[in-house]
Amino acid sequence: MSEESTEKKIKEAARIQFIKKGMTGARMQEIADQAGINKALLHYYYKSKEQLFYSIFDDVIQDMLPRLVAILNSELPLEVKVYQLTDKYIEFLSDRPEMPLFVLNELQRHPEELIQRLHLQKGIDLSVIKDQLKTEAEKGTIREISVEMFLLNMISLLVFPFAAKSLFQAVAQVNENQFSQFMEARKTEVPKYIMNALRP
């Protein structure tokens, strides 16, 4: 029953290698080794390294973005939304701490292609959260803030700590376990921080 398809094994191995070493740093040989096959077979499934890379990249994007958008466009109250987004994202990234850098790197290298790939998933609709921020500001429960500023701040607080994980660990002198605990603490700290920052 533990027989996995070759294609599946390739994708797993490639994901691990590309995420750890990036497009230029990863090696087809290592991917083949880790998948338990040889390079020739790897090329049988994926004509080129580039093709394999983008196959992985698209998977990763598809795995991340919909979660964010689904919560963002839900009809939950703003505060609940912030708490849920924080919880889901810290949970998700705790299992994949190298992912932010992987994605950010590729986007910096090929910004043009990114735009296409994002539009493929019919763009990102920000109207729900935008209206919500406006309504709350009119009610006086939060101060006025643009949806871009609100989102960029929140994403920064959620994602950056994982992108800078090594740096943080070195500066704060914490091991893996303590880092996990710290991120766990952020699940309540960050939403509080954000909602506080938005008070009128």
Added chain:
Amino acid sequence: MSEESTEKKIKEAARIQFIKKGMTGARMQEIADQAGINKALLHYYYKSKEQLFYSIFDDVIQDMLPRLVAILNSELPLEVKVYQLTDKYIEFLSDRPEMPLFVLNELQRHPEELIQRLHLQKGIDLSVIKDQLKTEAEKGTIREISVEMFLLNMISLLVFPFAAKSLFQAVAQVNENQFSQFMEARKTEVPKYIMNALRP
């Protein structure tokens, strides 16, 4: 008068290439080309690619870190500090938007060496800002927060927008000029956001 030393030209070219493409992505040939010399001469000045890379990397770190630490350890009031750090960092990164990813990448690749290189500049002393946060909390002007949490949140808000510049530009549909304006607006928005978030 426009005669630059070869070494200087090499460093300039290398900085540009390494920052844009990373250690593994950059090519010695391209660096030589851009410096207006050939590969042999490049190797005459720097025995290996790795040696050249770390020479550049150290320069970059030396260029960034002291600015942060100087303000952090000054005797300025907390709020002034936050405003100054924001202003200085957004100013600095606006001219070097690719730098965060460059540094973060290398740190993820060799966390061990990072620790050494950070200790070389006699580590980072957080006691001043730590005491300051404690004192302010006791006075009741801010709520209680650990120095690690405070700094990580601030750095996230300052650095991440540059690391995610391409992504943000794609999602928010803004061009270079609009991005600059947005970052200019953050110079006042971010400190306000932070100080607000710290209210009791």
Added chain:
DNA sequence: GTCTATAAAGGGATAGAC
């Protein structure tokens, strides 16, 4: 589909002349 063997290109590094 999967392998062995090998071609072909890429890219870091050095020898040696000037």
Added chain:
DNA sequence: GTCTATCCCTTTATAGAC
């Protein structure tokens, strides 16, 4: 110091047998 020429290892990619 600077160049041309070249080495040689690494890595991607393909040919061809099973």
